[in-house]
Every structure is written in structure tokens, then in C-alpha cells.
Amino acid sequence: MTDNQFDKISRRQTLATMLAIGMVGRMAHPAAAADFGAFNTGYAKAIVVPALASLQAAADQFHDLAQRAGGNPDAPDIEALRAGFNDLADAWAAAQLFRFGPLADAQRAERFSYWPERRNIIDKQLSSLLAGGEAKTMSPQRLGEASVAVQGLPALERLLYTDNLRHEAWLSVAIAANLQSIATEAAAAWREAAVNPAPFAASPVEATTQFYTNLLTLLQIVAEQKIGVPLGSELAAAKPKAAEQWRSGRSLRNIRLNLAAAQAAFLDEGGFAALVASDELNGAVAAAFAEAIAAADRAGEDLVADVSDPARRSLVTELLVRVNHLRDMLRQDVPPVIGITLGFNELDGDGS
Amino acid sequence: MAPELSTPAYLACCGVGGGFAAIGLDGDGRPLWHQTQPARAHDIIGHADLGICAVVARKPGTYVAVCDLVTGKTQVTCKAVSGHHFDGHGVFSLDGREIFATQSADRTQDGLIAVYDTRSGALLRTFPSQGTEPHELIWSEPGILAIAHGGIVNRNDPDAIDSSLVLLEAESGEVLRRWVLDDDWETLSIRHLAGLTDGGIVFAMQDQDAATDRRPLVGIATASGALSFLPIPPELQPRLDGYIGSVAADTAGRVVAATAPRGGVAMFWSVDDGRFIGRVDLPDVCGVAPGAKPGTMRLTSGHGRQLLAAVDSRNGISGLELAEMTEAGIQWDNHLARVAPGAGGLG
Numbered sequence: 001m002t003d004n005q006f007d008k009i010s011r012r013q014t015l016a017t018m019l020a021i022g023m024v025g026r027m028a029h030p031a032a033a034a035d036f037g038a039f040n041t042g043y044a045k046a047i048v049v050p051a052l053a054s055l056q057a058a059a060d061q062f063h064d065l066a067q068r069a070g071g072n073p074d075a076p077d078i079e080a081l082r083a084g085f086n087d088l089a090d091a092w093a094a095a096q097l098f099r100f101g102p103l104a105d106a107q108r109a110e111r112f113s114y115w116p117e118r119r120n121i122i123d124k125q126l127s128s129l130l131a132g133g134e135a136k137t138m139s140p141q142r143l144g145e146a147s148v149a150v151q152g153l154p155a156l157e158r159l160l161y162t163d164n165l166r167h168e169a170w171l172s173v174a175i176a177a178n179l180q181s182i183a184t185e186a187a188a189a190w191r192e193a194a195v196n197p198a199p200f201a202a203s204p205v206e207a208t209t210q211f212y213t214n215l216l217t218l219l220q221i222v223a224e225q226k227i228g229v230p231l232g233s234e235l236a237a238a239k240p241k242a243a244e245q246w247r248s249g250r251s252l253r254n255i256r257l258n259l260a261a262a263q264a265a266f267l268d269e270g271g272f273a274a275l276v277a278s279d280e281l282n283g284a285v286a287a288a289f290a291e292a293i294a295a296a297d298r299a300g301e302d303l304v305a306d307v308s309d310p311a312r313r314s315l316v317t318e319l320l321v322r323v324n325h326l327r328d329m330l331r332q333d334v335p336p337v338i339g340i341t342l343g344f345n346e347l348d349g350d351g352s
Numbered sequence: 353m354a355p356e357l358s359t360p361a362y363l364a365c366c367g368v369g370g371g372f373a374a375i376g377l378d379g380d381g382r383p384l385w386h387q388t389q390p391a392r393a394h395d396i397i398g399h400a401d402l403g404i405c406a407v408v409a410r411k412p413g414t415y416v417a418v419c420d421l422v423t424g425k426t427q428v429t430c431k432a433v434s435g436h437h438f439d440g441h442g443v444f445s446l447d448g449r450e451i452f453a454t455q456s457a458d459r460t461q462d463g464l465i466a467v468y469d470t471r472s473g474a475l476l477r478t479f480p481s482q483g484t485e486p487h488e489l490i491w492s493e494p495g496i497l498a499i500a501h502g503g504i505v506n507r508n509d510p511d512a513i514d515s516s517l518v519l520l521e522a523e524s525g526e527v528l529r530r531w532v533l534d535d536d537w538e539t540l541s542i543r544h545l546a547g548l549t550d551g552g553i554v555f556a557m558q559d560q561d562a563a564t565d566r567r568p569l570v571g572i573a574t575a576s577g578a579l580s581f582l583p584i585p586p587e588l589q590p591r592l593d594g595y596i597g598s599v600a601a602d603t604a605g606r607v608v609a610a611t612a613p614r615g616g617v618a619m620f621w622s623v624d625d626g627r628f629i630g631r632v633d634l635p636d637v638c639g640v641a642p643g644a645k646p647g648t649m650r651l652t653s654g655h656g657r658q659l660l661a662a663v664d665s666r667n668g669i670s671g672l673e674l675a676e677m678t679e680a681g682i683q684w685d686n687h688l689a690r691v692a693p694g695a696g697g698l699g
Contacts, residue, residue, distance in 0.1 A: 350686050
């Protein structure tokens with residue numbers, strides 16, 4: 001295509017056509033183009049890097065615990081391991097928001113916590129791993145090449161919370177070492193990128209758009225998968241065991257931590273609110289976050305019991321409504337004000 | 353002075369200013385008309401001989417609007433069968449007098465094909481699509497429909513998949529052939545189709561569990577019934593998130609292109625030997641349709657961009673930017689359709 005057969009259509013010509021058919025003039029204009037590069041470095045330093053540092057610290061600590069349990073395989077301190085698992089799962093719930101960049105590379109996010117899980121795939125992979133005797137010498141490198149289903153938190157949760165499953169110390173150690181290396185790599189990559197105005201993207205505005213899209217994706221997962229699927233359209237359609245980490249009773253705790261992480265990414269120093277040149281809109285978003293988190297608090301601690309109890313289902317429905325209200329606001333009202341355009345096709349499939 | 357009216361070469365649906373519209377484009381990607389839609393639409397198809405086009409509402413859709421091809425003005429509206437919704441795709445009969453649209457039952461997602469009169473909008477007849485959650489349908493040859501059944505009952509539940517590709521005799525509704533994938537690929541949802549000139553059908557899939565394996569995402573069902581899969585470079589695959597949004601064949605039927613909006617990439621293959629030719633990076637790309645010349649494809653993105661991609665056997669793929677609509681806030685939706693000169697029934 002070196003000849004002129006496909007002349008580039010000039011922007012002026014296109015705009016003239018669009019003006020003629022009345023298409024221009026509908027778009028919202030941000031007050032002024034924001035300094036997305038400065039925002040990105042501030043966001044990375046103030047919001048992302050601390051969350052990844054916490055994840056790395058929790059993974060280090062869990063690795064120590066697992067090694068200690070490995071030194072005493074016949075009487076491991078399960079309660080200590082469970083406490084360490086909960087700290088690690090807490091840190092993950094606060095970090096899983098930051099999907100764009102290092103956590104997307106090398107399937108790090110899926111390897112850390114594969115979810116939602118296909119029926120039985122983890123149990124199946126885990127039993128085949130436990131059945132192989134030679135696997136007891138498994139290195140983190142070899143585990144890192146195994147199915148994502150057995151590499152991270154879901155496999156650990158089963159080892160620690162399934163009554164008839166003997167705790168296999170060697171596997172806990174291998175998973176712990178794998179999670180430690182994933183967290184260490186991701187945290188290091190973010191620390192390095194925190195000085196770049198366009199980390200992991202072609203331009204600063206593209207990086208900001210991806211960070212913001214992560215916020216919407218997390219809230220979509222919370223609403224549709226973490227709340228919607230277990231709740232079901234009616235009592236008979238409830239699927240309590242589709243809830244995230246129901247074995248360790250963490251389903252609602254994870255939802256609260258996810259909401260809190262999203263809230264901090266928007267409202268804290270370095271968050272998206274700084275790009276919103278409207279106190280009124282920031283106030284409305286803050287209120288919507290507060291209402292969603294209050295609804296999660298009212299739903300209590302036990303999602304499995306809530307969705308199965310006719311008297312308590314309304315608490316979960318209320319939570320879903322509040323999260324969806326928040327999503328609507330973040331998806332429709334905020335992007336035009338901060339001057340970004342969200343992807344249209346990547347977010348939501350081709351119909352629901 | 354009345355503006356000169358011409359027939360669009362391409363049709364697409366889009367988001368604009370928080371609302372939705374259908375747009376007719378000339379061969380260079382400049383808008384000729386736009387018509388506001390009451391809801392987000394999905395596919396839009398044209399029939400040049402009858403001078404009509406049809407906008408199909410996005411799943412769970414309530415309407416198909418049959419419109420004037422030159423002005424975009426709605427002539428009649430077809431309503432979904434009671435207890436059912438449109439799944440976003442339809443095809444005209446060869447003569448343009450009828451439109452065949454996929455629908456699913458609201459509760460079970462059981463599929464049916466609903467046939468409407470394009471002049472009155474009246475429902476003429478329905479027959480089972482012989483599968484769960486039908487999505488795109490094409491004519492594999494005159495009188496024979498190929499129907500992609502996504503098989504998804506609940507998009508958030510990775511277990512609920514019953515996907516199939518079905519050939520139906522359009523007059524009788526009789527099943528001529530039914531393909532289902534092996535158990536290893538039980539998480540794949542067959543959703544989009546493109547016809548090849550030799551009767552083969554290209555099918556594009558979405559993986560409901562992309563994390564656990566690198567499964568094929570684009571395949572070809574030959575006229576003889578054999579299935580084969582098009583290779584995806586291993587370094588590219590993780591980026592796709594198991595998600596293909598649309599698929600097309602060029603006018604010569606020698607090149608296939610599939611778009612991956614989550615990966616921000618369009619991929620190209622040679623039909624003759626199944627070889628991966630190359631790719632074009634375009635954030636949020638989804639719409640794809642053949643260019644006027646063999647070996648060319650048109651691409652659209654959710655950020656308002658339009659590209660003309662040309663396959664060059666020596667240099668791979670080159671992309672040329674066409675009319676950019678970003679300033680008008682246009683976000684191109686999932687599909688782009690070429691209005692074939694003459695009858696618009698096939699493909």
C-alpha cells in the first residue's frame with residue numbers, strides 16, 4: 001500500500017460530515033486535560049506499591065509459617081497456618097484490584113488466586129498432585145509450571161480447611177514459596193514502574209484508563225460473581241458454594257476488603273478523586289462507597305448462611321443494589337469528567 | 353439544498369454520549385447517517401437490492417428494527433417472541449423479504465429461530481435452533497443456516513456450558529449436522545461465524561475458563577464436516593483472555609481475521625494452509641468486516657478508531673487509519689458489517 005489509493009481521511013473532513021448529520025456536540029468535556037503522567041506516578045506510589053508491599057510481607061510471613069510446619073509434619077500447628085492464610089488472603093483482597101501490569105504478566109493473578117473456579121477442577125488437580133509420591137520433592141519452580149488451579153490460595157484453603165484432607169506440609173511449603181515469588185516479582189516490578197508516567201502502557205492516558213478499568217472490573221467481579229452467583233435470582237437458585245472462599249468463611253470479608261481497596265484507590269491521597277474537578281461528584285462517589293460498605297457490614301460475616309436464609313437474603317440483595325449503584329456512577333458519570341474513554345467491547349462480552 | 357444520498361458500504365452500531373446509535377458509513381469510513389437506538393444494539397445487516405438494513409438489539413434484546421439503507425430511518429420494528437429475547441444477530445433471506453433472528457428463552461436459554469416479514473415486521477414462524485443460547489447465524493449455503501450456540505446459561509458460572517455449531521435446513525428446521533467440542537474444551541463457547549467461499553464455516557469462541565489452559569479460540573468446519581483449529585502464537589494467547597469478539601473472511605475467502613478486544617489485537621490467518629499471518633494491535637478492537645479488495649479487512653474499536661488492514665505476503669499486515677471518530681465520542685460496538693453489492697443474503 002505505497003500508492004495513494006487509500007488516502008487518509010482528514011479529521012476536518014470527517015468532523016464536517018459528522019457536524020452535517022448532527023453527531024458532534026454530545027460528548028462531555030473535562031474542564032481541562034489532566035496531567036495523566038503525574039497522576040500515574042502518584043497513584044503507583046501512594047496506592048499500588050503499598051498494597052503490593054503488604055502482599056509481599058504477608059507472603060513472606062506465610063512462607064516462614066509453612067516452613068516451620070514442614071519441620072514438624074506429623075503435628076503441624078494448623079491454627080497458626082490458618083491465621084497466616086487469612087492474613088495472606090486479606091492482603092490479596094486488597095491487591096487484586098491492580099490487575100493491569102505485573103499481575104497480568106505470567107498469569108500471576110490467576111496463579112495467586114484462581115477464581116471463580118470450574119467445578120471440581122481444583123479438587124481433581126489437587127488429588128492427582130497428592131497421589132504422586134515423588135511430588136513431595138516439588139520445587140516452587142515445578143509448582144509454578146503446574147495448573148493454576150493448584151498454585152495458590154484456593155489449594156491452600158482446601159489443605160487447611162477440608163476436614164478429611166490431611167495437611168500435606170510439603171505442598172503448603174511449595175505453594176507458599178510460589179506465592180512468595182509471585183508477590184516479590186510483582187512488588188518489585190511496581191516499585192520500578194512507579195517513576196514512569198506511562199507504566200506498562202503506550203501513553204499516560206492509556207495507563208490511567210487501564211487503572212480505572214481495573215476498578216470497574218473488580219466491582220463487576222464483586223457484584224456479578226462474588227454476590228450475584230451465590231445469591232441467585234430466588235432462594236431455589238441460590239448457590240452458596242459458589243461463594244468465594246466459603247470453606248474458610250471469608251466470602252463477605254473478601255467483598256468488604258475489595259470494596260475498601262476500591263474506595264481507597266478512588267478517595268485516598270493519590271487516588272482518582274484528584275482527577276475529578278467536581279466536589280459534588282466526588283462527594284456522590286464517596287457516599288456511594290460508604291453505602292455499599294455499610295450494606296456489606298449489615299450482611300454480616302456468613303454469605304453462605306445469608307443466601308440460604310429467606311429472612312436474610314434481602315440483606316445480600318441490598319448489598320448487590322448498592323454495589324451496582326456505585327458501578328453505574330463510576331462507569332457513566334466519572335470517565336467523561338476525568339477525560340478518559342473506557343473500552344466498549346472488552347468489558348462486558350456480547351450480551352448478558 | 354438536500355444532501356446527496358448514497359448507499360452505505362458499511363454498517364455498525366455504536367455508543368455515543370452515553371446513548372446508542374446505528375451508523376451507515378461510506379467506503380472511506382465517513383458517516384452518511386446515524387440513527388439513535390432505544391437500547392444498545394449489536395449486529396446490523398444490510399440488503400442492497402431491497403435497500404434495507406436491520407439493527408438487532410443486543411442480548412437480551414427486545415427488538416429488531418428494519419430500516420431504510422440510505423437514510424437509516426426505521427420502517428418497521430420486529431418484537432421478540434413472548435418469554436424470549438433477541439441474541440443480537442440475524443440474517444436476511446436471499447431475497448430480503450424475511451429476516452431470521454436468533455432468540456433464547458428468558459429462563460432456560462433454549463434457542464429458537466424467529467422469522468419475520470421485513471415489510472410488515474410480522475412474525476411469520478419460529479422453529480427450534482436445536483441448541484442452547486444461539487448467537488450468530490449465517491447462511492452456509494442457500495437454504496442452510498449455520499447457527500453458533502454459545503451454550504451459556506449464566507455468564508458468571510464457568511460450569512454452565514452447552515455449546516454447539518448446528519446446520520439447519522431453513523425451510524423445515526431439520527438438523528443437517530451438529531458439532532460439539534471434546535470434553536477437554538468444555539469451557540469453550542462458540543459464538544461468532546463467518547462463511548468461506550468453499551462452504552467452510554469459520555467459528556470463533558470465548559473460553560469461560562481461560563486461566564487453566566490454552567485452548568483454541570478460532571476454528572474452521574469444512575463442508576465435509578471436519579473441524580480444525582487455527583493456531584495462536586503462544587506468546588499472544590495469554591493476552592487474549594480467552595475472548596474473541598468477532599470474526600470475518602475477506603472477499604476472496606482466503607484470509608480470516610478474528611478480533612480480541614480484551615487483548616487489543618486483531619489476528620489474521622491464511623485459509624489455504626491455516627498459517628498465522630500476523631496481527632494488528634488496536635486497543636478495544638472488535639468490529640471486523642472484509643475490505644472491498646481481497647486480502648483487506650476493516651477494523652473498528654471501542655475508542656472510535658477505524659483501520660484498513662491489508663495482508664501482504666511479504667511484509668505481513670499493514671494498517672491504515674481511516675476516519676477517526678474519537679472527537680465525536682463514538683465508540684464502535686462489537687460488529688461491523690459490509691453491505692455487499694447486489695443481494696446481501698449470504699455471509
